Amino acid sequence: MYHIWSMPRITRRAWKVWHRNLVVFFRTWQVNFFPPLIEAFLYLFAIGMGIGTYVKDIDGTPYINFIAPAILAISVMNSAFFECTYGSYVRMYYQKSFDAMIATPLSIEDVIAGELLWGATRSVMYVIIMLPVLAAFGVISIPASLLAIPLAFLGGLMFAGIAMCFTAITPSIDTLNYPSFLLITPMALFSGTFFPITLLPVLFQYFALALLPLTHLVAIMRMLTLPAFSWTILLHLAWIVIVTSVFCVVAINLMRKRLIV
């Protein structure tokens, strides 16, 4: 029988679900194209011209360069997370899209895997749109920063998996507000994003490193955009890969439990 640790059997058909979302996305591309662009400008102006005039640099790095990778990482988190919570929930509950899909050769595992891949793809798109803006302002270094694109996929998949777990257990769309306010917003502030994690109390530093996924994504992202590589990138990557696998597997199994009755 199935349990939450069952290894899901996913087939290539998952890409069909991904493709369906891609088609819908590009039909309204004007709506989807501008938020990342505007967000990049907003952060640059507010933080760069505002806070940046007071906080000159952090450990020798100009403040704006310090937060540029954080902007990217937060965007990766937000786009995958919101796609796979509100977006997936609407498709699952209101549009009954998943019900329609599983009446075809697609299995529920394929459908959810497709949604997760799509969530990760949203993150990639966000980063692809933001990168040129940040590069134009000279706050990230090219070409190392191009590695942010594959990283966005991995990080996006992680947050998609986490999001899908919430979607699988949420009683209604309103209760999805809890993870966004209690998890996503604090994480965006305390994961070494706008100030170094070392400014936090030691206990909280351990907590952030052990349990806050964004911490690791920001750390890697910063190594790429400054660039300032260190061997610890491997530890961060390993952490992300493990957590991503766990959450994606659990998400698929929870969804199967919710939808296949």
Added chain:
Amino acid sequence: MGYPAEHLFTTINIILFYFLLPQGGFLWINTEPLVYGGGPIPSIIEATNLKKTFGRITAVDGISFAVKKGEVFGFLGPNGAGKTSTMKIIACVSPRTSGALRVFGMDPDISPAEIKQRLGVVPQETNLDPDFTCYGNLFTYSRYFDMPSDVAQKKAEELLEFVQLREKRDVTVEKLSGGMKRRLILARALVNNPDLLILDEPTIGLDPQARHLIWERLKLLQAQGNTIVLTTHYLDEAARLCDRLVIMDNGKIHVEGSPAELVKEYVGNEIVEIEKTAEVLSCLEGEHIPFEIIGDTVQIATESSREVARILFDHCSPHKVLTRPATLEDVFLKLTGRKLRE
């Protein structure tokens, strides 16, 4: 079980549809032979002791049935009888709790994708994709069946024509009326040239014209060799479409047979209806004619309405007498009772 007669009937149907109707075979033609040389007709669906429980609720309570190739098989029953649960099990979207099930000879628990590849499903609850137009819905859906893009395009156009929604081709589905959505769902069920159609209340909410259109289409599909399983609350529809049907209640199958057989066996030929008055009642009792009281009318099921009418007019001085042929509805109400299901 009357196979030869059924054969003949299907054969006549085929002849009619292929040769006499101008649109005969304008869609696809199943290349498999429709009539098997003398051997038993293979079962498309075989269910034995099928059971489905939701927690403490038993939705399907050990039913057994077999659906043969090329037939239209109906599931009737009051609300909550377990029809939709049964359809979902056959369609491989809901696992059975126990019992044996073979669809195309395969087990839905083991080869769902292979089975679903050959199924066309109209769910009870409309689930068209609101992000797409009518055409987009058909096209996107056929991609889930791995159909090449050019075939899918052609098929989508063809099916829009088939359900007469060509004018709505580029309209998003939210702007369709309920009946149009239902027609589009039927079209969507056909994108993969299914061998077996599973239709859960396909004509719910349709106007008489649309219903007739769907009936005609289903007959056409049957003539092309499709097997169709359907549920419906419209008993005239069941009588018209189904070769065989079952009446379910509380998760169990009560009776199985062709509509005509069932009417004959459970009700009789004709029904005589009279106004309920004390006089009539005592008179009927005096004449030893069995009857049933329904609201303010008295119903008498009989083989010969003329006989009964004569007795009534001679002895009971009724105000108004109505005779009509017995229908499936009489069977249904007799077997499942007249009480409303909660």
